[in-house]
Amino acid sequence: MRFGGLLANNDVTFDIYPGEIVGLIGPNGAGKTTLFNCISGFLRPTAGTVLFKGENITGLKPHQICHRGLARTFQITQPLRDMTVLENVMVGTFCRYPLTSQARAKAIEILKMTGMWAKRHQKGSELTIPDRKRLEIARALGTEPDLLILDEAMAGLNPAEIHEAVELVKTIQAQGITLFIIEHVMEAIMPIADRIVVLDAGRLIAEGPPSEIVHNERVIEAYLGEGRHVKRKEHTS
Amino acid sequence: MPKISRKTIMIVLLYVGVVAITPLFSKAPFYRHVLIMVGMYGLLGVAWNIMGGYTGLYSFGQSAFFGIGAYTSTMMLVKGGFSPWIGMLCGGILAAIVAAGMAYPTSRLRGPYFTIASQAFARTFQILMTNWDYVEGAIGIPLPLMPDTWRFMQFKDKIPYHIIIFSLLGIAILVCYYIERSRTGYYFRAIRDSEQVASALGINTVRQRIIATMLSAFFTAIAGTFYSQYVLYIDPESVTHHALSVEIVMVAAVGGAGTIWGPVLGAAILMPISQYARAALGGAGRGIDLIIYGVIIMVIALVRPTGILGFFQRERTIEGEGGDDIGTTVTADTGADDAVRGSLGQQ
Ligand SMILES: Nc1ncnc2c1ncn2[C@@H]1O[C@H](COP(=O)(O)OP(=O)(O)OP(=O)(O)O)[C@@H](O)[C@H]1O
Ligand SMILES: [Mg+2]
Numbered sequence: 001m002r003f004g005g006l007l008a009n010n011d012v013t014f015d016i017y018p019g020e021i022v023g024l025i026g027p028n029g030a031g032k033t034t035l036f037n038c039i040s041g042f043l044r045p046t047a048g049t050v051l052f053k054g055e056n057i058t059g060l061k062p063h064q065i066c067h068r069g070l071a072r073t074f075q076i077t078q079p080l081r082d083m084t085v086l087e088n089v090m091v092g093t094f095c096r097y098p099l100t101s102q103a104r105a106k107a108i109e110i111l112k113m114t115g116m117w118a119k120r121h122q123k124g125s126e127l128t129i130p131d132r133k134r135l136e137i138a139r140a141l142g143t144e145p146d147l148l149i150l151d152e153a154m155a156g157l158n159p160a161e162i163h164e165a166v167e168l169v170k171t172i173q174a175q176g177i178t179l180f181i182i183e184h185v186m187e188a189i190m191p192i193a194d195r196i197v198v199l200d201a202g203r204l205i206a207e208g209p210p211s212e213i214v215h216n217e218r219v220i221e222a223y224l225g226e227g228r229h230v231k232r233k234e235h236t237s
Numbered sequence: 238m239p240k241i242s243r244k245t246i247m248i249v250l251l252y253v254g255v256v257a258i259t260p261l262f263s264k265a266p267f268y269r270h271v272l273i274m275v276g277m278y279g280l281l282g283v284a285w286n287i288m289g290g291y292t293g294l295y296s297f298g299q300s301a302f303f304g305i306g307a308y309t310s311t312m313m314l315v316k317g318g319f320s321p322w323i324g325m326l327c328g329g330i331l332a333a334i335v336a337a338g339m340a341y342p343t344s345r346l347r348g349p350y351f352t353i354a355s356q357a358f359a360r361t362f363q364i365l366m367t368n369w370d371y372v373e374g375a376i377g378i379p380l381p382l383m384p385d386t387w388r389f390m391q392f393k394d395k396i397p398y399h400i401i402i403f404s405l406l407g408i409a410i411l412v413c414y415y416i417e418r419s420r421t422g423y424y425f426r427a428i429r430d431s432e433q434v435a436s437a438l439g440i441n442t443v444r445q446r447i448i449a450t451m452l453s454a455f456f457t458a459i460a461g462t463f464y465s466q467y468v469l470y471i472d473p474e475s476v477t478h479h480a481l482s483v484e485i486v487m488v489a490a491v492g493g494a495g496t497i498w499g500p501v502l503g504a505a506i507l508m509p510i511s512q513y514a515r516a517a518l519g520g521a522g523r524g525i526d527l528i529i530y531g532v533i534i535m536v537i538a539l540v541r542p543t544g545i546l547g548f549f550q551r552e553r554t555i556e557g558e559g560g561d562d563i564g565t566t567v568t569a570d571t572g573a574d575d576a577v578r579g580s581l582g583q584q
Contacts, residue, residue, distance in 0.1 A: 040437065066439035074437070080430040082495075083423075091427045094420045095439035103420065124430070143439050 001034050002046045008034040009045070010202040016147070021169065021179045023189040023210070026199035027222065032182045033075055035199065036151050039180075040072040041065040052147070066095060071145035073136035075152045075182070079124030086111065086120040088135055092142025107142060114138040114168060130161045137168065141177075148172060149180040154188050162188050190214070198222070245414075252410075256403040260396060267516065269395040273467065274508045276402035277460050282488035282500025283409045284456035289486065290495035291422060292449040293429030295348070298339070298355030299485045301362035302454040304477035305332040306461025308366065311378055311471055314389070321390040325462035329455040336454030340447040347432070356482070363477040377472025380465060390466040398467050405463065406501070409456050413497050416452075425449055429495075457485075480527065484511070487530050491537055493544025503544070507533070 001009040008031040016022050024032050037043040039050050041062040049058045057065055071092075080088050089107040090100075097103040111117040116138050119131060127135060133153050140148055154165045166188050173179055183189035189196070189210075196213040198206040200222040206213055213219055260269050281299065288294040309331050310324025343354045367375045383389035392398060416422040424445045427435040432442045465471045484507075492503025510529055518525050537544065 042433075042437075061441075062436040063439045063441045066437060072437055074434070078431050078434045080427055080434060082430055083426060087423065087426075091423050091435070091440070092438045094423055098420055100418055100420065100423075103423075139434075139438060 001031070001038055001043060001048075007202045009038065009048075009199075012048075012199065012202075012204045014197050014204060014207055016178060016180055018146075018178055019173070019176065020194045021173055021181065021192055023193035023196040024180065024182045024199065025184070025186075025189065025196060025213075029201075030199040031202040032199055033151055034202075036072060036149055036182065039065075039149065040070065066143050066145075069144070069146035070149070071140035071143045071147075072149045073133075073140050073151055073153055075155075077129070077132035077136050079127055079132050079135050081123065081125035083124055084121050085116055085124070085127070085131075085135060085138075088124055089116075089138050089142045092139040093144075095143040110138050110141050113171065114141070115164070129156050133157065133165070134168070137172075141172065145177060147178045147180065149182075151182045152184060153181070154183060154185045157185075166192060252407060256399075256407075260399050266395060267512075269399060271509050271512045273395060273398050273402055274512055275504045276399070276406050277463060277467075278484065278488050278504035278508050279501040280402065280406045280409055280460045280463075281457060281485045282492065282504055283406065283413060283497075284453045284460070285485050285489045286494060286496075286500050287413065287416070287425075287456075288449050288453040289489060290499070291416070291425035291429060292446060293348075294355075294446060294449060295352045295486070296355040296450075296453070297352050297479075297482045297486060298357075298359035298362075299453070299457050300477050300479060300481040301339075301359040302332040302336060302457035303461040303464070303481060304362060304366060304473070305335060305454075306458025307465040307471045307476040308372055308461075309458070310462040311380060311465045312372060314380065315378060320388050321462055321466050322388075325459055328458045328462050332454040332458030332461075333451040336450040337447050340450035341443070344443040344446050356479070359477070359482055360479060363473050363479070366473040366477050373472075375473060377470060377475075380469040380471075382469070391469070398463075402463055405456075405459055410497060410501070412452075412456075417497065421445070421448065426495075483527070484530070487534060490544060491533060496544070499544050 001007075012031075012035060024035070026032050034043065038045045038048075041057070041060050041064065044059050049056055051057070052065070052068060052070055055068075057068065057070070060068075080091065083091070086104070086107055089110055090103045093103040093106040093110070097106055108117075108120075111120055114134055114137060116131070116134055119127070122131075124132075124135070133156075137148075137150065137153060140150075150169075153169075154162050157165060162185060169179060169181070169192060181189060181193070191210075193210050195208060196206075196210050197204060198213060198216075198219050200218075205218045205222060206216045208216070259272055262268070281303070285296060285299055288296045306325070306328035309328030310319075310321045313319040313324040313327060314321055339355070339358050343351055343358075346354050366372060372378065380391075383391045385391065385393055387397070390401070416425070424435065424440050427438070427440060428442050428445055435442050435445075461476060464476065468475070488503040488507055489500040490503070491507055492501065492505075493499025507530065510533075514525050514529055
């Protein structure tokens with residue numbers, strides 16, 4: 001993917017297999033979100049293809065990709081501000097259940113699973129950062145994806161909240177949903193990921209199980225070598 | 238089918254009661270005229286609300302749809318002798334088709350950019366009608382007088398008009414009730430909040446925007462036919478003028494955009510003011526009532542930006558209490574066959 005003179009993703013090729021949890025890491029500006037945007041249809045890659053369930057989905061619109069079973073969350077959380085938590089999730093469940101009563105029942109199921117049930121009547125605009133992150137996941141789950149891609153769902157959370165989020169990710173995997181997760185919080189992603197993909201300056205520099213990645217020379221140099229600091233970025237919205 | 242609640246029945250009865258009683262307070266034609274204008278602008282406001290209130294498409298181009306309704310039925314009556322009821326339906330459908338033609342190319346525009354485009358569209362339409370000889374251009378068309386019948390929607394008395402416009406308004410309100418509770422309503426509101434999120438959740442935002450615009454145009458055109466049958470004379474100045482688009486927005490904004498009854502309330506407040514101002518000030522009234530509007534808008538924007546209905550409905554959302562008794566059996570039946578294979582780049 002090229003933005004003018006900038007190659008935000010360059011020669012990035014990898015696979016994700018059903019049932020896996022794959023982590024995507026890389027320094028700030030490495031092109032992780034851009035890769036997500038290409039996969040989920042928000043950007044049309046200037047070159048290359050995206051295959052999903054054996055089909056070419058390159059250039060499809062985001063809503064078409066969602067209907068095919070690939071859902072995403074946003075790094076900068078975007079709750080539907082004027083709608084309640086329940087309504088937010090229902091917008092997702094309507095994807096598979098056209099009737100309001102069915103969409104509501106499914107949304108309630110998801111709210112209970114994701115621990116948002118108690119907050120179901122809160123407006124999107126009233127939520128705290130951890131709840132917004134959770135809502136992003138709940139809403140995406142509502143579309144009943146086969147593959148869920150999470151863009152920094154744990155950034156800005158405290159250790160207890162990270163623990164809860166990790167548990168939620170495991171629950172989602174247990175339902176047979178494949179996960180592809182961008183994460184800066186190493187303690188969170190390393191233990192749960194089956195494989196890690198590392199981007200640096202738009203290029204894929206390493207791919208493999210977490211145990212290998214932490215010892216990979218190029219990764220240490222590009223990323224962990226920066227003093228192995230865990231970036232916890234502030235999210236303003 | 239959703240079961241009809243007691244509350245719904247109460248609201249319907251209340252509506253019918255108020256509509257039936259209000260004209261009886263005075264026999265003065267002007268008073269009854271003001272009521273009819275409340276109904277008509279209520280209908281226009283409710284129609285605007287489908288675009289502006291729910292979907293976030295702040296249209297300043299409703300006058301074009303109104304004009305299509307007025308001209309379609311009038312031309313069908315004048316040239317072909319068709320009943321205005323048929324003309325009303327045809328005008329509504331034609332306006333919806335034109336609306337789709339307007340909504341599609343503007344589907345990438347958001348907020349003020351869409352507003353400007355809608356305005357340009359309506360102004361172009363006015364210029365078109367002013368210069369089109371077949372519809373008598375700027376001269377306008379007087380409607381041929383028909384005997385006092387329902388078939389040709391012409392009455393000497395004001396009461397039948399009153400009944401017709403408030404029936405049409407009632408239908409539009411019912412449609413909105415249905416929309417609010419259906420998937421379409423959720424989709425409209427999701428688009429208003431964020432088109433990006435909406436598309437990520439599988440919503441074809443372009444299609445939903447077109448649907449909202451078509452629905453809005455349909456009801457606006459119906460009001461246009463009603464107007465031409467009521468006034469029995471149309472010209473581009475009266476049925477396609479930009480001021481009309483502005484008035485429609487104000488009716489909805491003052492009463493409370495995004496609520497079912499807000500636009501009706503807005504019409505009930507603004508129409509008496511503007512009609513009496515126009516009557517009192519004669520031909521100069523058209524400007525004055527807009528000035529009065531401006532002042533009211535400023536006050537409301539300062540005191541209650543969400544419109545007057547916001548005073549009464551602070552925490553308004555569609556979803557009430559959810560049923561806590563619904564079980565939580567999570568069925569895990571998915572499984573990607575092949576999952577993702579990504580290969581991006583090589584510039
Ligand atoms: N729409 C765009 N137009 C131009 N440049 C962009 C655009 N989106 C991203 N970029 C640039 O592409 C590069 C990669 O950005 P991206 O957001 O993908 O990084 P990231 O790995 O997600 O970083 P972070 O960890 O900060 O979220 C950055 O240099 C960014 O400035
Ligand atoms: Mg990012």
